Amino acid sequence: MISAEVWVLFLGYAVPMVVSPGPGNTVLATAGGRFGVRGSLPFWMGFEAANVALCLLYGIGLGRVLQGVPALHQVLRWGSVAYLLYLAWGFFRASATPGEANDAPARLGFVEGLLAVALNPKIHSMILVMFSQFLDPARGMFSQAALLTAAFLAVCVACHFPWIYGGKLILGRFRSERAMRIQGWTFGACMVAVAAYVALA
Numbered sequence: 001m002i003s004a005e006v007w008v009l010f011l012g013y014a015v016p017m018v019v020s021p022g023p024g025n026t027v028l029a030t031a032g033g034r035f036g037v038r039g040s041l042p043f044w045m046g047f048e049a050a051n052v053a054l055c056l057l058y059g060i061g062l063g064r065v066l067q068g069v070p071a072l073h074q075v076l077r078w079g080s081v082a083y084l085l086y087l088a089w090g091f092f093r094a095s096a097t098p099g100e101a102n103d104a105p106a107r108l109g110f111v112e113g114l115l116a117v118a119l120n121p122k123i124h125s126m127i128l129v130m131f132s133q134f135l136d137p138a139r140g141m142f143s144q145a146a147l148l149t150a151a152f153l154a155v156c157v158a159c160h161f162p163w164i165y166g167g168k169l170i171l172g173r174f175r176s177e178r179a180m181r182i183q184g185w186t187f188g189a190c191m192v193a194v195a196a197y198v199a200l201a
Contacts, residue, residue: 002134002147010134014152017126019159023084023197024123027116028160030091030187031108032167040164046113051156052149054123058131059145079119081195088191091184127152 002010019025024047031040087108117123130152135144 001139002136002144006134006136007151010130010148010151011155013130013133014155015159017130018152018155019162022120022122024116024120025160025163026190027084027087027108028163029167030087030190032164033170034091034167034187035108036168037164040108040168042110043108043113043116044160044164046110046115047117047160048113048153048156049110050114050117051123051127052153054117054127055131055149055152056145058127059135059149060142077121077199081199083115083119084191084195088188088195091188091191093184 028040028044028047031043131145131148134148135141
């Protein structure tokens, strides 16, 4: 069983890390602004499913094996840059043909949500640090990993929803053809900026 003190420390770590701006939350807000909450659900579900998968992966101990492969961080970083640029290209393309913007939600489905997490070095390092700090080797590792994974999922859902809804609330009000074109260029530029940050960080 995990003590109340550890849960307080866990929340003190997880909530700021999950809710803070980063590539993942930028994409979630962009999806909310472009597609609304309902249209973002497949992407969001993939995003959270990948978080759970990473928690189980690192929580069960494979993270220690992956730590021994420093090149993996570079693979994740450049994969993330390529994926963010792919998303930017999709937004730029949609802005060139705003009348077809309603076809765009298929671009951000469940698989894209999985990729957004799998290729995000911030999420990998955050989860790895989380388990290295809050797992007690003297207790049952699997039960602890399961409890921390469930708690992390709850934190993710609670912290990611405001990003999606905020994007919908702020950007979803602008639906004219000109506004959709501006959104496409703005979202594309955001993806390029995040890709540049990930590449240079």
